[in-house]
Amino acid sequence: MNRKIYINGQYFDRENAKVSVFDHGLLYGDGVFEGMRIYSGKVFRLLEHLERLWESARAIALTIPITIEQLMKDVDATVKENGLEDGYIRLIVTRGAGPLGLDPFRCSDPQIIIIADTISLYPESHYTDGLKLVTASTIRNHPAALSPRIKSLNYLNNIMAKIEGLNAGCIEAVMLNHKGEVAECTGDNLFLVKNGVLSTPPIDAGILEGITRNAVLELAENAGIETRQIPLTRHDIYIADECFLTGSAAEVIPAVEIDNRVIGDGKPGPVTQKLNEAFRKLVRQR
Structure with missing residues (x-):
């Protein structure tokens, strides 16, 4: 067409x-x-x-x-x-x-x-089996230089990190902020699950306040899942039970490996699956 x-x-x-x-x-x-x-x-x-x-x-x-x-x-x-x-x-x-x-x-x-x-950001197999991630050496822009809350046409910062991920055989890469904390991926927000608690970097960690991110936080709270917006490090990803990414194009997609380390048991976890199902129901309600 x-x-x-x-x-x-x-x-x-x-x-x-x-x-x-x-x-x-x-x-x-x-x-x-x-x-x-x-x-x-x-x-x-x-x-x-x-x-x-x-x-x-x-x-x-x-x-x-x-x-x-x-x-x-x-x-x-x-x-x-x-x-x-x-x-x-x-x-x-x-x-x-x-x-x-x-x-x-x-x-x-x-x-x-x-x-x-139409759009198909990731193959369907990545939603069932999970993504592999790598940490990029390219950090997010310093918020005092260009606020990451501005969704500007200049995405070269993200593209450089994306190149690193692709060169490492990964579709997505995790970007750190100027303090060495986890910010977000090249095009998606990041969530972790540890002992049933859902965590994601706060707005002042150098992230874009994602629309899908906020929807997932609302769904988690409605489901009685404890949520935290706190600074995170790579160590937190390494020891997490589950990890998933969110974005308008990506929706909710699990990640099962980072930097050659398996996350949890290497499979999409129950909290990820529950929130994915809730999100898909939410977008179809209208």
Whole structure:
């Protein structure tokens, strides 16, 4: 199927969906984005995603040229335009075109782009058997340099860690923060289970506050599972009973090995499976 790409209120075929080569989103990674899942024709937690988009934009002094209410309507319309029941949305806001040079205030006409398509981030076998992870030497950006809570178009930090993981034969890699604590993976948040307690790094550990992460925390609390948002180290992963990752594209996926060390018994654990089932039920309720 030929997907229709939304750009500033108009739809274009994939081949004709274009932005200027002078757009600062391309030249300098100057812009923000969101990745969202479509379930049964509806975008999961759309408002929460857009609120985070607006926060990211405000943090980099980028004015989104339409209202959040209008963008919600445009996202829904793009899903319908592409006839998607299940899929993925990539929503991008760039700084817009401007002259060469860093000055963002010489840019005009921010570009709003909505891409709707299907996605398969990991093979199904990884959901049943679990992922193998490696710790990357590339750390998360220092929060005093660029806040990890800004979901910006500049993902080179994550890409460098991703390359390390792939070169080690692992699809995902764990990134540490500037203090040597566990932050997150290259594209997903990380959870551990030890003695029935669910732990995940806190927001100030240098992570993106994931929408799926927050949904899983809510599900765990509703299920009576004790949850903690505390600093974690690699040692905590090494001795954990279970480990899993969360993200809009990844959903909930178990990890069974890190740095050539088996996590728990080397199989997806009961808490992981319980929360995975609860999450899949949650996204289908709507």
